[in-house]
Every structure is written in structure tokens, then in C-alpha cells.
Amino acid sequence: MGAKERRISEMMDDFMDKHAMKFKxxxxxxxxxxxxxxxxxxFGRLSLDHLIKLPNSVFLGLFGVMILSAEYDIxxxxxxxxxxxxxxGRGIFNIYIATLFTVGNTLMSxxxxxxxxxxxxxxxxxxxxxxxxxxTKSNRDQARERFKKEALRTLIDG
Numbered sequence: 001m002g003a004k005e006r007r008i009s010e011m012m013d014d015f016m017d018k019h020a021m022k023f024k025x026x027x028x029x030x031x032x033x034x035x036x037x038x039x040x041x042x043f044g045r046l047s048l049d050h051l052i053k054l055p056n057s058v059f060l061g062l063f064g065v066m067i068l069s070a071e072y073d074i075x076x077x078x079x080x081x082x083x084x085x086x087x088x089g090r091g092i093f094n095i096y097i098a099t100l101f102t103v104g105n106t107l108m109s110x111x112x113x114x115x116x117x118x119x120x121x122x123x124x125x126x127x128x129x130x131x132x133x134x135x136t137k138s139n140r141d142q143a144r145e146r147f148k149k150e151a152l153r154t155l156i157d158g
Contacts, residue, residue: 012135016087023125027071027094030122034101035064037115056100063097082150087136091129098122 016023038061042054069077070084083089102119 012132016132016136023128024071026121026125027067030097030118031064031067031071033064033114033118034060034067034097037101038062038064060100063100066093067097082146085146086133087129088133091126091131091133094122094126094129096126098126 038057038059041057042061066077066081066084070081070090077084084093098119101122102116
């Protein structure tokens with residue numbers, strides 16, 4: 001790794017260290033909000049439009065639970081959804097959730113504005129996580145080593 005890449009990697013490491021708590025707060029807040037929107041959307045008014053959007057509401061609720069579980073290091077998430085343990089996996093997941101979250105829902109227009117703002121925050125943190133993963137060599141090496149260990153464990157366990 002050259003001097004320029006090393007400097008970029010150090011800058012990104014410093015940035016992530018300084019703002020780690022902010023990202024955690026954004027993820028916790030978004031997890032709670034996504035979960036509540038999913039639950040409220042499920043029990044919203046009954047109409048054909050509501051039935052069409054019902055699967056989206058259910059998945060929003062489940063994804064809210066996943067985001068909260070990943071932030072609190074729940075063992076089931078670590079074992080079964082290991083992509084949430086890496087910056088790249090968490091970034092792609094946040095980007096995916098942001099796209100789901102900003103698509104129409106069955107709630108009032110005031111909530112739509114809040115959902116749009118939160119969707120942009122999730123999109124931003126998702127891109128920052130992906131950039132951090134791509135810019136820091138240590139994260140790539142850790143992810144690669146973790147993948148090798150999991151693959152070896154899978155082969156041994158059969």
C-alpha cells in the first residue's frame with residue numbers, strides 16, 4: 001500500500017472513530033422509527049391500497065428489528081446475518097432500507113416527510129459505511145479473514 005492509500009485509510013479510520021457514536025445513534029433511531037412505521041402501517045386503514053403495501057410494511061418492521069439487533073450485538077444476528085457485522089454489509093443494507101423506506105406508505109403526509117429525511121440519513125450512512133470499507137485496508141482484511149474462518153468452520157462442521 002502506497003503513502004497516498006495509507007493516508008486515505010488513516011483519514012477514514014479517524015473519521016469513523018470520531019463519528020462512530022453518531023452513526024450508532026442514527027441506526028438506533030432509524031431502527032426504532034422503521035419498526036414503528038412498519039407496525040403502524042400494518043394496522044392502518046383497510047383498503048386495497050393498504051393490502052398491496054402490506055408486505056412492504058411487514059418487511060419494514062422486520063428490518064427495523066434487524067437494525068436494532070445489529071446495533072446491540074444480538075448473538076443470533078452475528079451468527080445468522082454476519083453481513084451486518086461488516087461496514088460493507090451494513091452499508092448496503094442501509095442503502096437498501098433507505099430505498100424501501102422512501103417508497104410510498106400508508107401513513108399521513110407529515111410522516112412521509114420524516115420518512116424521507118430518515119431515508120436520506122440512512123442512505124448517507126450507508127454510503128459512508130461502504131466508502132469506509134473500501135478505503136480502509138484493515139476492514140477489507142478483517143472481512144476476508146472472517147469469511148475464510150466462517151468457510152473453514154462450515155467445511156469442518158459439514
